[in-house]
Amino acid sequence: MPDLIRLSDDAAKIFVFDPVFPLGAAMEQAKRNKLNAFGRLARLNPFNRPKDETVLPTKHELRYEPFWYVVAGRDVDFSKEITYAVDVGNPHAHKVLLDGREYPVNAQGKRRVIDLPAIEFCRRKIDYVACVDGLGRELKKGILENYVGRPEAREQAVLNLPGAVLPQLRAPTVRQKVDQILSSEVINAHEVQRDERTLEKFHLYYRPVFAFEFAWTTEDKLGVIEVDGISGEVAENGQWFKEKIDAIMTREMLFEAGAEIAGAFVPGGGLAVKVIEIITAPPDQKPL
Template identity: 50%
Template sequence: MKQSSIRIEASAARVLLFEEVYPARAAQEQAEKSKLNAFGALARLNPLNRPKPDTVLLSKWELRYEPFWHVVARRDVDFTHDATYVLPVANPHAQRLDIGGQVYPVLSREKKPHIELPARERCLRRVDTAVFQDGMKREVKSTVLQRYVDKYQATEQEQLDRDGLLQPLLSSSAAAQIALSRLGSEAIDASEMHDDTVTIEKLHLYYRPVFAFEYTWGGAGKVGVVEVDGLTGDVVELGQWFREKLGGMVTRDLLVDIGADAISMAIPGGSIAVKVINRLV
């Protein structure tokens, strides 16, 4: 059985940044409209002690940059498939056919004469996949992340030194694994495998701007966070305040940690041999 291999294009790894479209003042106005909802539905519906505009005050705010991954990969498979072709026979009186010196008996299936011709098919199959995955391991729909890429302009960063960058909890190798496992789940009906190569075409880390406003409810001693998307202006009333930020300068070498030992996904039908691995610079 032919060994499978993984190839990573040298230009696959990129770090890209979206600049905010929605300004800070407009984002704060949006947050103020939703601040009473930052403590949950039970607090809002409590008739005895509910948050009020004069008891909920802004304590701090920040512009942070949240990561997500865009991985594009393909699988090219060169294989042989054994098949039997059923060929109709037009002459109702034929008993056998001589094709190239090989004799095939004429068979009858539901009164339709035919021959069965064994063949070896030499096949090439390409399987493509694209993954959009939140870098903080949250349940964010891939269509939401794809819309950012399709609609807004991001600038590639050779090195990124900016306050508020969140450290991805999902590593580059883990993001690549998602794409690789999808490709590996595609069944290949092969009698013999000749070559099975996976190519990672894109391993892009995007940073998108998010405004976070922390409010304190003085009457109950509670803290709530309202988030405003810096690209769309969409509001998340029950937001989060991430304390773990990246310190120092971010480069592709720092964030893209994929390597031979990091890829453990096995494509069915063979083991993995990393054909081309570099530091993606």
């Protein structure tokens, strides 16, 4: 299915948040919650539960997790055939001559009306705003929304961010999903004159997250506590992402690259450097 939604000029942007919550405070938050890193069942087990002396820190990192912020709209011009029931005030009238055409007077309950056919010319704007986790997870409501519009966000021309996680939900997929959502809105029309779908803002945000891994030594289990680098909020069901982007990435790479190419931007991705060279080379020097 082709991607029909139009990307407005200057819609695609990259933003990065620097952490405002310090590492030391995040580490204290993680230690206070470390016994919850192995799931609720382990915590509530009266016979074998993690204890402070059996749960030890193993490693930690500051990583940057992606999410998409989209503002989109659908503009539709359409026409609709309709019949107006127009009240006739004269109780003795049995027909009405209007613009050279006769209309019989009909009874509708206590009303006496003529049925007047017409065409309505309509314009409808459908708005869509959403934050979408770039790793395809269902996050607690409001977490991503609270980032949008904060002054700490720095716009980047290219992404050169150690610890950045490559979006698993690629830009073309996000565009297609937005297009499908807007297209699914039913327009009750006999004829559509214009139907345009536009992505007005298509922003890729990178937010800081501290991740702390703990080992439950007596059970040989690992758990991760995450601490939001902006709010300090704790997530007890954390994850550890091994693969990080190890190359400078342009806007074109992040917003246009397919899954097979994007996969080359993780460790060992020499292809990323080659693609940057191709994109930034003068037109007369680009390979055919």
